[in-house]
Amino acid sequence: MKFNLGILPRIFYSLWAKSYLGWRRPNVLELDISGELVEHKAGLSLLQKYIGKPPAGFSDLLFALKEAEKDxxxxACLARIRYNSLGWARAMELRDAIHRFRAGGKKAFAFLEESxxxxxxxxxxxxxxxxxxxLSLNLIGLLSEVIYFKGILDKLEIKPEFLSMGxxxxxxxxxxxxxxxxEHRESLNAIMDDIFQELIQAIAQSRNLSEQRVExxxxxxxxxxxxALKEKLIDKLLYQDQVDDYLESVIGEPVNKINAEHFYRLSRNRRLGSLFQRIPRMALIYATGVIEEDDDDYSEMDEKIHPEQMLKTLRFIRENPKIKAVVLRIDSPGGSAISSDLIWREAKLLSQSKPLIVSMGDTAASGGYYLAMAGEKILAQSATITGSIGVLAGKINLRGLYHKIGLKKEQVKRGEDADLYSDYTDLSGSRKDKMNKEIKHFYQKFVEKAAQARRMQLEEMEQKAQGRVWTGKRAKELGLIDELGGLRKAIDIAKQAIGLEPEQRAYLEIYPRPQRKLFPSFRFRLPTLPFSEEKQTRWLLNFRKLARQRILLIMPFLIKIR
Known part of the structure; x- marks a missing residue:
């Protein structure tokens, strides 16, 4: 019998984690819900990990609460809540995890530093x-704003030319x-209605108020x-030091807090026996961000889906007999149509060899939904933004801008429409006809695959497609997803698919694998808008880049509701 020396560091770390938790004896789990909460922390440099403050991992909060349930x-747990990057779906998922924690008889407290x-x-x-x-309670209702650029583009004589199906x-x-x-207003109003209703119901139920009074x-x-105190929307007015004193009076012992991320890593590694047990292995694959065509920039911090990397990951897992089931976590507005189709194909092959369960985050629309169609089951939260089964194509015509600033292009071509994708010619005549033909073909294939995946008649799916965005709640009613639920529920379903009960252990391997590097990637970036608008800025920059590609599967508008 051979002994694997590679297991020694894991044994030492397991012993250290167990002794550390035993010595520290933490009794309050602290959830830091602030700033950028990425789905999956990969590609951190050592400097970012140990010197700077890297983005927090959303899944770490969920898994830490699960570990704390059994400890x-x-x-108790204390949620320190500030401005953060969560959307409404992931906020719902976090609420579900806190409810599960409380179901075991443990207390949960929230300290609002942003309201x-x-x-x-x-x-x-x-x-x-x-x-x-x-701090006042800024419970002022929901707002979604859309910025229109046509006026400034007209002044610059920049002419976006886009065609769409749906x-x-x-x-x-x-x-x-x-x-x-x-159509845009109709879709947005329906989404706002659903999310506002979720907010009203959550407040009414938790604060024992009528929905009318909440409104x-x-x-x-x-x-x-x-x-806010008088209306029973909050329970106490306290400073941070007073919060600790109050927690001590509730739990009956001195407060010893531990960060959720730290607690999860220690708890996961303290089980020495698991290193020698044959525990079924499962894979959790994160597909987050805009779906791009491949380039040389594989910076994980940007949360982009690189097709070559994703294809290699899916193929490796499909061919690995030790991995018995897979959960695909999608949080993407879509992107390149070609890349979406290539990834879908590899995911479909994987689903034919082992169970593939899809969990949607805040967004899984257009190309994001295209990837989800490969799953055996699709789960989403009520507030997940999904659907958008439609196609977009076009280009940015810069001829006017070139002339305005004194530039000129001259073309020599072979082929009547060799300048189809040139930024110096109009999208008209035969060029427009050819692009329309291409996107119509891709749209038909999209609808056909969706109908087949959801076991619907083509005509029925056509009515539910049309590029329309739906909340997870509506998508469930329409049959576009299977169940409402988050990542934990998707993992439980994957376990059941391989004969395990939800409470039984399975070793969860995370993909893409973290990239180990000393220094972070430094790239020149133009100044952006303040943090509150940064997501919108990034989306616009991604759209500009994606516009250079031929066909797009991207959700019809950026939805930012605060």
Whole structure:
């Protein structure tokens, strides 16, 4: 019998983790819900990991709460909530995890350092909510804004020329219109209605108020701290040091907090026996960000889906007999149509050899939904943004801008429409006909694959497609997904698919694998808008880059609801 020397570091770390937790004896799990909360932390340099403050991993919060449920030493959790990058679907998923933690008889507390709609929505999952005496409760209702660029593009004589298939496929609208189309407004209003209803119900249930009263309070907001306390929207006005004193009085012992991410890593590695047991292996694959065509930039921090990397990952897992089931976690607005199709094909081959369960995050629309169609089952939260089964194609015509600044192009070509993708010619005549033919073909294939995946008649799927974006709640009603639920539920279903009960252990391998490097990647970046608009800025920059590609599967508009 051979002994694998490579297991020695894991044994030492396991012993250290067990002794560290035994010595520290933490009794309060601290959730830091702030800043950029990425789905999967990969590609961190050592400097970013140990010197700077890297983005927090959202899944670490979920898994830490799951570990804490079973740890008798953990008496409570404290969620410190500030402005963060979570969307409404992941906020719902975090609320579900806190509810599960409380179901075991443990207490959960929220300390609001930012008091907007989404932050308060998360806090309502806790037993008690604390607000600093100087912070008003900004529960002012939901707002979604769309910026239209046509006016400034006209002044620069830049002419976006886009064609689309699907009545609601309006991704190019901010560039070719100066106002919202009726279809765009219809989709956005339906989404806002669903999310607002989720917010109202969550507050009403957790604070023991009627839904009508909650709506009245939202219309009165912002509420000064004393008003929020009087209306029973919060439980106490406390500073941070007073929070610790109060927790001590509740749990009956001195507070010893431990960061959720740190606790999860220690808890996962302290089980020495698991190193020698034959535990079924499963894979968790993260597909997050815009789906791009391949380039040389594999910076994981940008949360982009690189097809070559994803294809290699899917192929490796398919050919690995030790991995018995797979969960594919998707948080993507789509992107390149060709890349989406290539990844879908490899994911479909994988699903034919072992169970593949899809879990949707905040967004899995257009190309993101295209990837999800390969799954055996698709799960989403009620507030997940999904669907958008439609196609977009076109280019940016810069001829006017070139002339405006004194530049000129001259062309020599062979082939009547060799300049089809040139930024110096109009998309008209035979060029427009050819592009229309191409996107119509891809749209038909998209709808056919969706109909087959969801076991629907083609005509029925055609009515539900049209590039329309749906919430997870509506998608479930329409049959576009199978169940409502988050990552934990998807993992439990994958376990059941290989004969395990949800409470039984399985070794979860995370992909893509983290890249180990000393220094981070430094790239020149133009100044962006403040953090509150950074996601929108990045989306616009990605759209500019994607516009150079032939066909796009991207959701019809950026949805940012706060």
């Amino acid at each position: 008798s030493k953990i008496k 907007g709609n989404l932050e308060y929505f998360i806090a309502t999952a806790c037993d008690e909510i604390f607000l600093p005496p100087s 009545k609601y496929k309006s991704a190019a609208e901010p560039f070719i219109r100066d106002s919202m189309s009726e 009245e309070l939202i219309d009165q907001a912002p509420l000064i701290p004393e008003e």
